[in-house]
Amino acid sequence: MNLKLTIKTGSETNSGTDADVSIVIHGSLLKTSEKSLNEHQNRNVFEKDSVDTFLIDTENIGEIEKIEIWHNNKWLGADWLLEHCAIENLDSGKSYFFPINKWIKGNSQYEFEPVNLINYNFEITTGTLPGAGSNSNLFISIIGSKNYTTFFNVKPFLKNKDFITGHTEILTIQNEDVGNIKELKIRTDSSGFNSNLFLARVKIKKENELVGKTFPIFDWIKPDQTYTANFNNVEYSIQISTGDVLEGGTDANVSMIIHGTKGKSDIIKLNELIARNAFEAGKIDHFKIATKDLGEINKINIWHDEKWFGDGWFLNKIIVKNESTKIEAEFPYYSWLDKSENPQSTNIELTRMPVQPRPFYSIAHMLNTPAYVEEALEMGTNAFEFDVMPKLVDKNNFHFDAFHGFRPDVDPDKINLMERSVARTDLKYFLNKLKEFEEKFPKLTLVIYDCKLKEVPKNKLNQCGTQLAKTILENFYNSNTKNRIFSIISIPQKNHVSFLDGFFKEIPADFKNYIGTDLSEENFQTAERVFEKRKEMNFWWGSGIASMVPKPLKSYIPSFLIAAKKRTERGIIKKLYYWTLDDPDSMARMLVTKLDGIVVNDPLKLLRVLQKEEFRHTYRLATRDNNPFSVF
Structure with missing residues (x-):
């Protein structure tokens, strides 16, 4: 009777032995004589994690019923x-398996x-990440409702001998029947040059059985770590979109x-699960x-x-997405995880x-005739800026025009700003046309009066402000306070505030809710x-640089981030806007600062951005229902 005996030594520290091992095999008819397994071996046997094979020639002992095994405790640390x-009975082909996992x-x-042995059919799928494959050993223990197997090495059964990315x-392994399979224990070793293995799934x-069980894994199996794959685990697909x-x-x-x-996941280290350079701008x-099954997904912590x-x-x-x-569960953010914006924002x-979109003002620049205004409003803008040029015609009276003055500024898309x-336009005529546009274009929400005051004598600023207020009241508001557009009276510098004193002294209380003010050439x-010292509450702040000058946005972005934080925390200044931008990339760079408006020469560019x-989830065009004098 020819028998092949295979003995697997454990893989724990000091698992092997140099002692002399002996065995007796008991059959239904007879038992073998004592067999010393160390004799006639020209190599070390029973080393840690080794598999040793012995051929035994004996008389017919019948069906194998049990074994006796021991060693003589020779040498230090013999356990x-x-x-x-x-x-395996080489004559009949019948095999017998003895799960032991015990210190002798x-x-x-x-x-x-x-x-009793049964066949387990495996499908082991290696992930597609670079370096996911491995040529190390892979050990699996099957845990079932009745029992569990000792760890067995699946690598010798591979067709390719390695796990390929x-x-x-596909392989078949015999082992004991553990009943209904509940989970798998998986580990690898450092025997190969690439020890880490990224497993996607194991189907067994x-x-x-007619149908097997699939264990989703999607994780790295690393030496000296045991991974537990539970059949009740759920496969989740995740998409992370980085802003462009x-x-x-x-x-x-x-x-x-x-x-x-139903609970929360463990910490997921995303960079280990992504195949390329992760989190690039504009990429998903x-x-x-x-x-484990998390139930309905309702929250994410990310840092x-x-x-x-x-x-x-x-x-x-x-x-x-729960596969x-x-x-699917969608979690919008559309903002920065950046300490420069907020020290806590990286977690x-x-x-x-849903993200509540910020009411936003697309402010068309330097529209000093009704024709230019109408053109911009037809493009879909909801706000515009025009220039108010006061001229002292005698010592007590000002005449006002919508007029900027010559500037050599040509937009790349051939909008001729020099002509603009x-x-x-005479301001009275302009304001009467503005009343028509207010009715014709319901999207029109806000107008900025950019008051050019540098030529106004200091002792006449108060008087100038009073006369402008009267002109606006008589030619635009006309005592009608129903569904009116909002106005910003913008002055350049703090030494012009007496202009505001004269202006607001003339404005009736019913109209003060429609009118705010701005210092356009002072820092925040x-x-x-x-503004903190003034009685009015409707304050804006704008800053920037003329579009004809190269735009050093790197110096403006930090100041707007700081201003946005103070706007929210202090609430003195209600809205922030930048002037003036032409190219879409610069518009996008400023939008991430959470400002409230941008002055542009071409509104269509901004509307496309x-x-x-x-941005389409975090910004929407403001309407007349939105108060431009409250902090969002």
């Missing part, structure tokens, strides 16, 4: 971790009986926790995870370590509540100090 034994101590004999390995089917804005991407390490009605990253200086990240949104139910909590700059701190994914 031996015996994982399993297998015996010296001078004690141990008896073990074989278990993106491949599915017992020989007597300048420097919107990040090289920082990003992590997240997903919350649901896709990956999958496997975790990054800002590993490098300036590693802010503009996150558009996150979509989480079992096909239900945020997202809910499924020299256009002139100065404007706040000036506002429709980008990064």
Whole structure:
């Protein structure tokens, strides 16, 4: 009777032994004589994690019923971790399997009986991430309702002998029947040059089953770590959209926790699950995870370590999809995770509540004739700016024109701003046409009066303001306070505030809710100090640089981020706007500061930028129902 005996030594530290091991095999008819397994071996046997095979020639002992095994405790540290034994009758082809997983101590004999073996059919899928494959050993333990198997190495059964990135390995392994399969324990070792293995899924089917069980994993299996794959785990697909804005991407390490009605996930280290350079501006990253069933997804915590200086990240949104139910949960953000904006903003909590879009003013620039105004309103803009040029015609009276004065400023798209700059309209006529436009264009919400006061004598500023107020009341408002557009009276500097004193002294209380003011050439701190002392409450602040000058936005963006924070915290200044921009990239860069309006030469450019994914959820054109003198 020819028998092949296979012995697997455990893989724990000091599992092997140098002692002399002996065995007796008991059959239904006879038992073998004592067999010393160390004799006639020209190599070390029973080393840690080794598989040793022995051929035994004996008389017919019948069906194998049990084995006795022991060692003589020779040498220091002789205790031996015996994982399993297998015996194959080479004459009949029948096999017997003995799961053991027990420390064999010296001078004690141990008896073990074989278990019934069944075939397990495996489909092991390696992920598609770069470096996902491995040539190390992979050990699996099957845990079932009745029992569990000891860890067995699946690598010897691979057709390709290695786990190849993106491949599915199909193999069959015999082991004991553990009943209804509940989970898998999986680990690898450091035997190969690439020890880490990224597993996507393991499907296992017992020989007597019609349908197997799939265990989603989507994780790295690393040496010295045991991964538990539970059959009840759920596969989730995740999309993370990074904003298509300048420097919107990040090289920082990003992590997240997903919350649901049934619990929360462990910390998910996203950079380990994405195949390429993650979180690039304008890109969408896709990956999958496997975790317990979280129920209805309702919240996400996400953060990054800002590993490098300036590693802010503009996150558009996150979509989480349960691949079992096909239900998606969308988490919009459309903002920065960036310490320069807010020290706490690199660690945020997202809910499924929709983003409340900020009412926004697309302010067409330097429209000093009714024709230019009508053209911009037909484009769809909801606000415009025109220039008020006072002229002292005698010592007590001012005449007002809508007029800027010559500027050599030509837009790249051939809008001739030089012609626009020299256009002139009598203000009374202009305001009467404005009444018509107010009725004709319901989207028109706000007008900025850019008052050119540098030629007005200081002792005449108050008088000038009073006369402008009278002109506006008589030619535009006409005592009608129903559904009117809002007005901003913009003055250049703090030494012109007596103009505002004269202006608001003339404005009736019913109209003061429609009119605000702005200091356009002072920094935010100065404007706040000036406005804090005034009785009016409707304050805006604008800053920028003429579009004909190269735009050093890097110096303006930080100041607007600071101003936006103070606007929200202090509430003295209600709205922020930038002047003046021509190119869409610059518009996008300023929009991420959460300002309230931008002055543009071509409204269509700005309106197109506002429709980008990064902004159409966070901004909408303001209407007359939106109060421009409250903080959003």
